[in-house]
Amino acid sequence: MAVNKRVVLRERPGNDNEPTEDNFAVEECPYPTSVPAHHILVKTLYLSVDPYMRCRMNSKTGVTYVSPWQLGQPADGIGVGVVVESKHSNFTTGDIVTMENFMWPWQLYVTLPKERLTKIEKSLVGDHYSLVLGVLGLPGLTALLGIREKGHVVPGTNQTIVVSGAAGACGSLAGQIARLEGCANVVGICGSDEKCQYLLQELGFSGAINYKTENVQERLLQTCPSGIDIYFDNVGGDLSTVVIKQMKPNSHIILCGQIALYNKDVPYPPPIPQDVLDYLQENNITRERYLVLQFREKFPEALIQLAKWVQAGKLKFPETIAEGIEQTGAAFISMMKGGNLGKQLVRVSDP
Template sequence: MNEQILLAERPKGMPTEQTFTFEKVDMPSINEGEVLVKTLYLSVDPYMRGRMNDTKSYVPPFQLNEVISGGIVGKVVESKADSFQEGEIVTGYLEWKRYSKASAKHLQKVDPNLAPISTALGVLGMPGLTAYFGLLDIGQPKEGETVVVSGAAGAVGTIVGQIAKIKGARVVGIAGSQEKIDYLKNELGFDAVINYKEDDVKQAVKDACPNGVDVYFDNVGGEISDAVTSQLNKFARIPLCGQIALYNLEKADIGPRVQRQLLINSALMKGFIVGDYAEQFPEGIKQLGEWVQQGRIKYSENIVEGFENVPSAFLGLFKGENLGKQLVKVADQ
């Protein structure tokens, strides 16, 4: 038997374990041009919360009582496609199942010799590419500038800060625990870190950015972003990546309007999704891979063991439990 995870309800506010349901199903059979993939690692990501609402976004919502999908790294156990052989490691956007069938055109091979295979869902996957293109294309940090990153200890934020350091910027991170602050300062070399749970964030941003903010990589929105945007410099750039502070709100968010700060500083705010850069993915993976191999980019993975723990791993994203990329290990290679 196979096993899969379905969306059982559309959550109001924070999802719970009851948002998900497990179901036993028959093993899939594959047709010509398809492969059967055994899930090894499964990615849980904040953007998935938005897909649980029945609202228009940049991707369609998950459907009630249907299987949830996301980033997967798996092993080919059967192939009817010339481009894939049994035993190869692949990644793709697949359903939350122990075993999935997929069209060969929707899979990419993972080179186990480049880095651990789990990195295809992290630093060498969607989060790493999000950091790479969002910061370098929209943020365009220059040597000596100040770059602020919210959600700095997450899968995207940790990479953003390190790329900014590679480009010669002064980097300020915003995170929510002493463990994360120590990691960002001592392991990743951030110049300053703000604890948004303990510090007066607006004053802390002023103190940490005496020369103002040139680039703000916004992963969270809400009051944290209000504090940072009040310190923007002339011609500042804001890559708008995520709004995790707002995802579980039950009422519309109301706060300071950012337009005045953008206007008086001739600043740029641009929303983006990593798929906007799909044609450039090989370039990004190549450069990120080189930086990882050179030791210029470090990464952290928070790996939860067991398919049965996928819901709790997802919920952990909104409780600040993850340092770096949040993954579920479903099976051994």
């Protein structure tokens, strides 16, 4: 009988503290020997770790679409796996499956009700199953629908977009998509020279700024001489204040994430300084909360577009992969500190 393992939340870090690997524990757990009717036994192939999970480590998440992780219980999120045994006619052994409701346990073998699972067409991803957690999953959808629904891109008008967290799962896609949708100048902000070079040389960004070593205000003036039309904000905090104050009248902020503030006990979206609020109002700059789950009806069409770009080689999808379920907690901590290039994943097993 196969050995089963899971990753549980051992202790909460506290609302205002940075999480550590010690907050998690790896345990052996029973292999599911009996699969109930209408349930599917799945072996996890990949797990996704994402910034939104930080709020799930608190006793209250502060949002409505995800619940807190429970102490001593497996953490969960989004994963992809292969069917080992099925007690429902819609699924057969060998099917590749995922779910969209943030309830895939951090566990090697798991039994799930058939209602939660979605079968993945192998023709869409080939053997690259992790794509459904990145470019052909919520990060890709978030980037594309954020640009289309909140960015107000008008091709041929020489627009400039700035992307913070530009080397992350969503930001790396958002910059490329903005260019494909018609933005003329795409500038990314990230945290290392290596990431900056990747944005420029591999992903086709027009400019890149290392916020850790460069004067962001001065570099924005150099890279965005006509001002900023669109800001895809994954970071928030002081960095976003600098960007916003160089935005043009009637421009748009895509408020995607605020990772700089996830270790602080503040509401989401977090409050902004009064002078920044005044600047937004005086210049008629939109800054509305953006949650991709509000656009579920647009997912099928958006996934078709993303898949076409991927298959045509127009959209690259960098991945950082940790090996083994034992590394899930460490991968999450590393991602929260910017240790990833593109999508941070954990390879749990092979099919």
